[in-house]
Amino acid sequence: MTPPLLDISNVSKFFQKNQVLHQVSLSVSKNEIVGLVGPNGVGKTTMMRLALSTLKPDEGVIKRYQQTKNQKNSSRLGYMPELSPLFETYKVEPYLRLISKIKKIPDSYGSEEIERVITQFDLTEIRARTLGHLSKGTKQRVGLAQAFLGAPDLVLLDEPFSGLDPIQSKEIKDIVVSASKKAGILLSTHSIHDVVTLCDRAYLLNQSKIFKLDIANCNEDKLTSQIIDLIKGKGE
Numbered sequence: 001m002t003p004p005l006l007d008i009s010n011v012s013k014f015f016q017k018n019q020v021l022h023q024v025s026l027s028v029s030k031n032e033i034v035g036l037v038g039p040n041g042v043g044k045t046t047m048m049r050l051a052l053s054t055l056k057p058d059e060g061v062i063k064r065y066q067q068t069k070n071q072k073n074s075s076r077l078g079y080m081p082e083l084s085p086l087f088e089t090y091k092v093e094p095y096l097r098l099i100s101k102i103k104k105i106p107d108s109y110g111s112e113e114i115e116r117v118i119t120q121f122d123l124t125e126i127r128a129r130t131l132g133h134l135s136k137g138t139k140q141r142v143g144l145a146q147a148f149l150g151a152p153d154l155v156l157l158d159e160p161f162s163g164l165d166p167i168q169s170k171e172i173k174d175i176v177v178s179a180s181k182k183a184g185i186l187l188s189t190h191s192i193h194d195v196v197t198l199c200d201r202a203y204l205l206n207q208s209k210i211f212k213l214d215i216a217n218c219n220e221d222k223l224t225s226q227i228i229d230l231i232k233g234k235g236e
Contacts, residue, residue, distance in 0.1 A: 002029075003063075004027040004028055004029045004065065004184070005028050005029060005030055005064065005065055005153050005154040006026075006028040006062075006065075006154055007027050007061075007062070008025055008026050008027070008047075008051065008061075008062050009025050009060055009061045009062070010024075010059065010060040010061070011023070011024050011025070011050060011057040011060030011061070012024075012058050012059035012060055013046055013050065013055065013057055013058055014058050019208050020043045020046050021043055021046060021050075021208055021210075022208040022209055023059070023060065023209075024060075024205070024208075024209070024210040025060075025210065026186075026203050026210060028185070029184055030153065030183065030184045031181060031184065032185070032200040032201065033177070033180050033185045033198055033199050034184070034185065034186050034187065035189060035195040035198070035199035035201070035202035035203070035213075035215075036186060036187065036202070036203055036205060037189055037190065037192065037194075037195050037203070037204055037205070038204055038205035039206075040190055043205055044158070044159075044188040045081075045158055047205065048079070048081075048158050048188055051064075051186065052077070076152050076154065077153070077155075077156070078146075078147035078148050078149070078152035078155040078183075079147055079156045079158075080143045080144055080155075080156070080157045080158065081158050082158040082162060082188075086131045086139060086142065086143065087131060088130070088131050088132035089131070089132060090130070091128055091130050092118075092126055092129060093114065093128065096145060096146060096149060097110070097114060100150070103149060105149070113149060113151070117146075117148055117149050120145070120175070120178075120179070121141045121142070121175060122141060122175075123142065135168075136164060137165070137171065137172065140160060140172050141171075141172065143160070144157075144172065144175060144176070144179075151183075153183055153184065154184050155179070155183050155185045155186075156185075156186045156188075157185060157188065158188045159188055159189060160172060160176065161173065161189070161191070161194065173194075173197070173198060176198065187199065192220050192223050192224055192227070193220055195213070195223060196215065196220050199215060201215070204227055204230055206231055211230045213226060213230075
């Protein structure tokens with residue numbers, strides 16, 4: 001049996017005396033979008049940082065498995081934070097070249113890979129434009145391009161649709177769904193609509209605990225009721 005790309009098992013995290021996560025477990029496998037839903041400030045970004053290994057758990061185990069043998073990207077991991085740290089004075093293509101070097105993608109492959117994400121994320125016409133002059137939606141596309149640069153097995157997206165208008169949001173969501181055909185994606189969101197329309201599986205994070213959601217054949221109203229029951233302690 002192929003192991004998941006990401007396996008978080010019974011993880012707890014404290015910040016001083018405040019317990020942010022209590023024995024949470026989730027997994028992400030290839031070719032699926034797994035949603036992590038919950039209100040702002042509930043610990044979703046902390047989960048992302050733990051998965052990235054920029055934070056260490058106080059309890060529990062986090063494992064990442066590489067499933068691609070062709071080592072074109074040393075990390076095999078992509079990440080788009082909620083506030084993407086774009087270098088505002090850079091132009092799009094030089095910025096992607098910088099990210100390619102940070103990811104340690106070999107020069108022999110880097111140029112080809114940059115061209116791939118420029119095409120995939122519809123950046124051809126703005127490749128020479130300065131990042132600071134781009135719209136919010138276009139910056140999000142650049143942020144996604146750098147996350148998927150190097151063809152990572154696992155991609156972590158933290159509120160990638162936040163602040164977008166409906167047209168921009170649909171464009172970005174279509175790109176994410178297409179990209180999930182070659183990677184596993186952990187999607188952090190506060191939107192029930194995103195969970196219903198995009199995710200193959202989903203979890204609710206609330207008051208430091210995690211709950212698996214039943215999203216099969218589920219609409220927004222049913223999922224909302226399910227989440228309310230879990231928050232009130234009726235669905236545990």
